[in-house]
Amino acid sequence: MAMSGDGPRRVALERALREAILSGRLAQDERLPSTRALASDLGLARGTVVEAYAQLAVEGYLVTRAGAAARVGQAPAAFARVDDRADPRRPPRHDLRVGSPDVAAFPREAWLRAMRTALRETPDFALATSDPQGEPRLRAALAAQLGRARGVAVTPDRVLVCSGFSQGFSLLCRALHDRGVRRIGLEDPCVPDYPAIAVKSGLEVVPLAVDGEGAVPPGGDLGAVLVTPAHQFPLGATMSPSRRAALLEWARARGALVIEDDYDGEFRYDRSPVGALQGLDPAHVAYAGMASKTLAPGLRLGWLVLPPSLVAPVTTIKELDDRHAPVLDQIALAALIESGGFDRQVRRMRSRYRRRRDALVAALREHRVLGIAAGLHAVVPVDAVEPVLAAAAERSLALSSLDDFRHSGTGDPALVIGYATPPGHAYDAALQALREALSQ
Numbered sequence: 001m002a003m004s005g006d007g008p009r010r011v012a013l014e015r016a017l018r019e020a021i022l023s024g025r026l027a028q029d030e031r032l033p034s035t036r037a038l039a040s041d042l043g044l045a046r047g048t049v050v051e052a053y054a055q056l057a058v059e060g061y062l063v064t065r066a067g068a069a070a071r072v073g074q075a076p077a078a079f080a081r082v083d084d085r086a087d088p089r090r091p092p093r094h095d096l097r098v099g100s101p102d103v104a105a106f107p108r109e110a111w112l113r114a115m116r117t118a119l120r121e122t123p124d125f126a127l128a129t130s131d132p133q134g135e136p137r138l139r140a141a142l143a144a145q146l147g148r149a150r151g152v153a154v155t156p157d158r159v160l161v162c163s164g165f166s167q168g169f170s171l172l173c174r175a176l177h178d179r180g181v182r183r184i185g186l187e188d189p190c191v192p193d194y195p196a197i198a199v200k201s202g203l204e205v206v207p208l209a210v211d212g213e214g215a216v217p218p219g220g221d222l223g224a225v226l227v228t229p230a231h232q233f234p235l236g237a238t239m240s241p242s243r244r245a246a247l248l249e250w251a252r253a254r255g256a257l258v259i260e261d262d263y264d265g266e267f268r269y270d271r272s273p274v275g276a277l278q279g280l281d282p283a284h285v286a287y288a289g290m291a292s293k294t295l296a297p298g299l300r301l302g303w304l305v306l307p308p309s310l311v312a313p314v315t316t317i318k319e320l321d322d323r324h325a326p327v328l329d330q331i332a333l334a335a336l337i338e339s340g341g342f343d344r345q346v347r348r349m350r351s352r353y354r355r356r357r358d359a360l361v362a363a364l365r366e367h368r369v370l371g372i373a374a375g376l377h378a379v380v381p382v383d384a385v386e387p388v389l390a391a392a393a394e395r396s397l398a399l400s401s402l403d404d405f406r407h408s409g410t411g412d413p414a415l416v417i418g419y420a421t422p423p424g425h426a427y428d429a430a431l432q433a434l435r436e437a438l439s440q
Contacts, residue, residue, distance in 0.1 A: 009044055013052040021061050021072055025093050025396070032062070032070040033425030041104040041423035093396035094430035098234060098377040098418035105349060105424075106296045110341040111332065118331035130327045132319035133311070134161025134303070138334040142303050145337050146289065149346075150265060151275030153282040154305045160314055161325045164302040165261060166193060168288050169226065171321070172259055172304070173201035175313045181223030181257075187215045189234060189405035194226060207408040214239030217246045224257040229277045230265035234405050234416045236371015236379060238274055248277075251284040257307070258285045264293045266346045268374040269354045283307050291333065293376065293420075294346055301325060301333055356419045356427060363431040367438065376420035382438070385413045391440035397433040 020026040032038070035053060039046040053070050056062040063073045126135070133139070139159040146152040162168040173184065184198050188207035195205045208225060209216040214237045215227045227247070229239035239247075251258050260277045268274065278287035282305075290302035306314055318324075336342050353376060360378060361369050370379040382388055385401045392399045402414040422430045 010048045010052050010055075013042070013044070013049065014055055017052065017056055018061060025091070026072045028072050028074055030072045032072070034069065037425040041425050043104070043106070043108045092398035094426065094433045095398045095421045096417050096419065096430055096434060097398050097400045097421065098416045100297060100418065100421045101293050101295075101349070101376060102352070102420050102423060103296050103298070105352065107336075107341065107345050110336060110339075110345070111295075114332040114335040114339065114341065115328065117335040118328045121335075122328060122331050126327055126331075130324040130330075132324045133315045134159060134325060135327060135330040135334065138330040138337075141334040141337040142289075145342065146276075146287075146305065149343070150262065150273070150287075150289070151279040152287050152305055153279050154287075158306050158308065158311055160304045160306060160311070160318065161330060162302045162304060162318060163300045163322070163325060164292060164297070165263065165288050165290050166197060167321070168290075168302050168304045169194060169259065169261075170197050170201060171314050171317050172224075172257075172286060172310070173198050173203055174317050175310055176224050176257065177202045178313065179223075183220075183222050185218045185222050185225035186407070187227060187232065188408050189402060190226070190228075190407065191233060192405060192407070195407045198226075205407070210235055210237065212237050213243050215243070215247070217243065217250045222254070222256060224259060225251075226259040226261060227277075228261045228263065230262055230268075230274050231371075231374040233261070233263060233375075234371070234377060234379065234402065236373070236375060236377075238373065239277070244277055244280065248281045248284060251281070256284070257310075260285050260287045262287060262289050264375045265289075266294060267350050267353055267376060269350070269357060270373045273374075278305060286310065294342070294349065299329060299333075301329060352424075353420055359427070359431060360417065360419045363435055364438070377416055377418045379414050379416055380438075381412060381414045383413065385415065387440060388415065388437050391437040392433070395433040395437060397430065397437060399434075399437070 035046055035049040039049045053062055053064060057064045060073050062070050064070045136156065138161060139156040142159050143154045143156045146154050162171060181203065183204045183206055185206045185208045186194055186198065187210050198205050206218065206220065206222060208218055210232055214229060214232050218225055229244065231238060247258060250256065258277065262276055265273055276287055278285040284307065286307060287305040288302065291299045304314065357372055361372060364380060368381050372378050379402065385403065389399060389401065400416040402416055403410050405416065
């Protein structure tokens, strides 16, 4: 069989498909995506996928017919494996957990061009060391982009580049502790790791109630709060104007800090994205953004926009932690932003995720689907979570319970459905598995 110029990728694809068939993740007679759809999802040439399918058909793993979709054949009996659906180490066939974008849509060609720019334009001395606050070129690009797209009041000297939000939040917690803060308010529910990060930094965590208007402004002796005003995680509310005003008034009266986690603020579907809270009071709000939802979590790049008094102490802690973020990756991200590639990726993914959101709502038309105005996930109330999770496990479908994100007890049962994770060719099958699990 003639080989394409992308031999290693073809071999890797063949190996992955064989493994999926032998392990049972792809069942006998299961339909595979078209060569065009799979090539688009994986960033491969269509010919590479055509050749991989043809090779696996020759070996008996696939059955292909002209004009029909490829289907899984009978795996060789000598290599058949024991059904391991109960093995937690086995990747699920369908993944609708919250927290990850569609990494198959990562803009590989645009990133490659940006990395070539970084390699060509980065001076030799920059490869020896870097500014712990972040590469000046990236900080300038971020300042321009955040001011234009998110309404952040920012200059490059107040931007700090970090390895995602978790590190940025840890840096802020430790800087606050050094300044005498001992208690911090966190929305309940929230990302499970955040209370642990705060406690490890020496802070006591106080739950903040959340309702349809977002987080309820705190009372008591708190030195800081962490909120997600554009799209509360995971319930999905947008903080109302009155709540925003009340929260900032509280921060000014107490000299406290509001930490704004703008984790997916670009993805708004019913109107233009809601501007950042930070723009209303830059002296009392630390803004945090990241590339994990717009590009990919594996890049490990995030940023803080800090009040002037926190720039030096947070930078010092960052330098002691890991010196600085990877230089070439920083320059590549700067080049991507400067070229307009970052904005194009946001627009492309906003359209794609809106279609997925609409497909989810249509598939679950017999259920309430909440928090769908923005973001990459939705909340689906249910009578009881455990039976649905059990039915999902039987279908190799991974789901999240709302209780996974509560840190002060339990509440009304609900699922948190992440509709961004599956690659495009696998999304319809994931929704069908979800419908079946809910019907139980």
